[in-house]
Amino acid sequence: MKNLIKILSFNTFIPFFYPALMLPLRSFRKKAINLLNFKAGDAVLVPGVGSGHDLSMIPDYVSVTGIDISDVMLGIGKVKMKVMGHEKHIKLLKMDAEDLKFDDGTFDRAILSLFLTVVFDPKQAFAEVVRVLKPGGQILVFDHLLRKGTIPCTISKPIDAVLSYSFASVTRTIDSIIEGQPVSIEEILPGDSVGFMKAFLLVKDKQPDQV
Numbered sequence: 001m002k003n004l005i006k007i008l009s010f011n012t013f014i015p016f017f018y019p020a021l022m023l024p025l026r027s028f029r030k031k032a033i034n035l036l037n038f039k040a041g042d043a044v045l046v047p048g049v050g051s052g053h054d055l056s057m058i059p060d061y062v063s064v065t066g067i068d069i070s071d072v073m074l075g076i077g078k079v080k081m082k083v084m085g086h087e088k089h090i091k092l093l094k095m096d097a098e099d100l101k102f103d104d105g106t107f108d109r110a111i112l113s114l115f116l117t118v119v120f121d122p123k124q125a126f127a128e129v130v131r132v133l134k135p136g137g138q139i140l141v142f143d144h145l146l147r148k149g150t151i152p153c154t155i156s157k158p159i160d161a162v163l164s165y166s167f168a169s170v171t172r173t174i175d176s177i178i179e180g181q182p183v184s185i186e187e188i189l190p191g192d193s194v195g196f197m198k199a200f201l202l203v204k205d206k207q208p209d210q211v
């Protein structure tokens with residue numbers, strides 16, 4: 001129920017203008033994905049994979065599982081992957097990222113692109129990603145998240161009240177989303193001069209007996 005407007009939006013009007021919105025972000029997205037230290041045979045999770053803008057930038061020597069709640073976004077992604085010949089190492093599934101159907105410690109790396117600002121409960125979705133990641137696994141967050149202590153301008157709050165139910169929130173902070181999770185921020189890459197887009201490289205902490 002909570003995802004109703006979101007599912008409706010991502011299954012109707014958003015897919016029409018989405019590719020145009022993504023075009024200017026292409027080179028920064030590539031730079032961000034390159035922060036990940038991919039190894040042959042890695043299992044990579046992409047929650048909220050959408051129509052697959054990250055997928056062609058991931059090397060074909062890893063196996064990728066992309067999940068999303070929108071049939072239309074997934075459908076576009078599947079067609080794109082088929083046309084580009086990336087089908088063999090990429091699996092796209094319909095699944096709610098807030099309730100992942102994977103065992104603990106399944107994945108080596110995760111890519112969360114423009115997802116934590118969109119998913120209804122980003123803390124729950126992030127906790128799920130951490131759960132299914134192996135200790136020492138990497139998480140790339142490519143998004144317009146704020147840092148703690150940044151006060152969103154007065155206009156962003158009313159805009160957020162409308163946008164967060166259908167498209168994306170503009171007032172979320174990475175710090176509040178990752179709070180309490182066993183992760184460390186390793187690197188932050190600014191995506192533009194005003195600091196709107198950022199890439200955060202995080203690592204799931206190892207327990208003392210796993211070091």
Ligand SMILES: C[S@@+](CC[C@H](N)C(=O)[O-])C[C@H]1O[C@@H](n2cnc3c(N)ncnc32)[C@H](O)[C@@H]1O
Nearest residue numbers: 010048049050053068069070073096097113119
């Ligand atoms: C802004 S798009 C980003 C798509 C892609 N990651 C990219 O960078 O272009 C956000 C995606 O998250 C999906 N989404 C939102 N809530 C979700 C949830 N609870 N579980 C899985 N996917 C979700 C939407 O359907 C949408 O495709």
